[in-house]
Amino acid sequence: MTMATAATTTSAAKDYAAARRFMVDGQIRTNKVTDERLIEALVDIPRERFVPSALEARAYLDDDLPVGNGRYLMEPMVLARLIQSLHVQPGDRVLVVGAAGGYSAALLARLGATVTALESDSALGAAARAALSHGRADATLVAGPLQEGYAQGGPYAAILIEGAVAEVPARLLEQLKQEGKLATVLRDNNVTSGRAVLVTRGAAGTVGTRILFDANTPLLPGFEPAPAFTF
Template sequence: MAADYTAARVNMIEGQIRPNKVTDPFVVEAFLAIPRERFVPEALAGVAYVDEDVPVAPGRYLMEPMVLARLVQELSLTRADKVLAVGVATGYAAAIMAEMAGSVVALESDPALVEAARKALAGVAGVAVVQGDLAAGHAAKAPYGAILIDGSVPEVPASLLDQLPEGGRLVAVVINAAGLGEARYYRKVGGVVSHRILFDAAVRPLPGFERRAEFVF
């Protein structure tokens, strides 16, 4: 008997996403519309909707649905937005945001995952999968009204913040000095980027980011 993934999506919404402060109906509808099982290895399709990060390749994961949903909600996407999704792996977050934004540039560094993302995203309108250095972003199509980093990082590099226009926003899970993950919201106003902490979040690290050496006084 085939698995009932439609029921699994509804259970994800009602059991994970709605109870965790995700109230935007457009975000809920996007998560309901996109088949998460299509973005994981076939052998893991049965656990695609668990409340955990799901491995899709060595060292790479789909972010936990609740955390991803809250990050996407903070971006308040509209059809006027061009979005950069950084480190998309197989492309699930890009597909979700394509339901709400005007267009999505899905950046991935791993060639095998680029191919997997293109396959999984076939038929999803408005998404372009590109290969490149994650920390560098994709300046060729900048600026982006919204940027999402699809995994935790030790810091958000200036190269990504520089690809925001005035009023642009970025969300990411950043590992703080204590080694804990903080979901953060960044916004550029008056040419200056500031941020605020949204909530605590434990998600898997995204390769390709390194913390700069800093002097401690």
């Protein structure tokens, strides 16, 4: 690496560090995110590492970023509030459904969780594995259908679905331990905005759902509403 290249790299790193701080101060702290452990993770973890190189300059925008094949990196504020709602503690087993580039898995691992990151898209999975390895995150990347979850790693204290869904598959809820929590965005094709929700599995398999806030998160492929029957 030449001195000029090194200087450019250092300058870019400083610019991204400033962008992270601006994201946290302007998008996160101002939107009811108060968990200082999570805020520290958001400041420290380079979000640009978890998106395609062409999108690095947009990594800190308050928007969902397309990462290919109909998939998105969730808007920072929405992702942060969903993770905060799970109240993840060190040692918790956590499943990320739709890991995409691995950013949410990295954040959860920084909180001390043992993370299983499930991804069905081979290209996204390879990118996530590389990014997580580079960051030395305590997360295991596994491949498989997102709707099926990953029972081998459960039961989980928390599940994060990184994308909006028409409904939460029962198969995922079955992989929560008692009092385990699942966070996602519920959304129908016919509405302009979804609702972030926290789903808790109680005793005897009972399920409670609490609406958290509105969110425009795009639907996760494979979790769209079933086609309505028409005559």
